[in-house]
Amino acid sequence: MLYTHKISTGRDDIALEIMDTASECETDVIEKHIKWGDGFVVIYSVTDRHSLQRAQKLKELLFNLKNPDFPVVLVANKCDLLSAREVTEDDGQELASQLDCMKIELSVAEGYKGVSETMDELLCQLKREHIKNLTTSSVGFEKNRSRLSNMKRAFKKRIARSHSDTF
Numbered sequence: 798m799l800y801t802h803k804i805s806t807g808r809d810d811i812a813l814e815i816m817d818t819a820s821e822c823e824t825d826v827i828e829k830h831i832k833w834g835d836g837f838v839v840i841y842s843v844t845d846r847h848s849l850q851r852a853q854k855l856k857e858l859l860f861n862l863k864n865p866d867f868p869v870v871l872v873a874n875k876c877d878l879l880s881a882r883e884v885t886e887d888d889g890q891e892l893a894s895q896l897d898c899m900k901i902e903l904s905v906a907e908g909y910k911g912v913s914e915t916m917d918e919l920l921c922q923l924k925r926e927h928i929k930n931l932t933t934s935s936v937g938f939e940k941n942r943s944r945l946s947n948m949k950r951a952f953k954k955r956i957a958r959s960h961s962d963t964f
């Protein structure tokens with residue numbers, strides 16, 4: 798399922814496309830979605846140990862398919878269901894450390910504060926990554942420009958030398 802969402806910050810208008818892949822089981826379909834995405838919210842339920850294992854599998858796929866510092870937030874959902882908890886905070890934290898990302902414990906049943914915090918953190922990482930990519934491409938542009946100037950200078954010298962050889 799694909800959702801679209803627009804955010805206006807006053808300075809920028811940001812259009813988000815959010816894909817819910819929760820029902821996907823086929824690895825090749827999940828891989829296709831991972832290649833499509835710029836940032837990721839990996840969610841597991843604290844009441845379901847299998848969901849943590851699925852999140853760990855997602856982590857492997859992310860590391861295989863993306864650059865090492867892909868934007869990601871780990872979410873532990875259903876924290877209100879205290880007596881049904883199967884995944885400890887430490888288990889979740891271990892996965893967050895492997896992903897080198899922030900982990901947010903929340904309950905979507907209790908309100909949108911945690912969801913909002915999750916999206917703010919992801920957006921912050923996406924912006925940082927975007928700026929980094931712009932800087933890298935402008936450094937590449939500068940490098941190419943200075944390589945061209947060097948070639949131009951060498952070419953001019955070469956012409957100058959040919960002239961003095963002739964006369």
Ligand SMILES: Nc1nc2c(ncn2[C@@H]2O[C@H](COP(=O)(O)OP(=O)(O)OP(=O)(O)O)[C@@H](O)[C@H]2O)c(=O)[nH]1
Nearest residue numbers: 819820842845874875876877878903904905906907
């Ligand atoms: N108590 C509680 N129930 C939740 C929470 N999040 C989701 N649920 C319930 O869990 C069920 C599944 O929720 P969905 O939103 O359909 O989630 P899903 O991504 O399809 O996840 P699963 O069906 O669990 O694989 C629904 O009955 C929700 O009301 C939560 O934080 N707390």
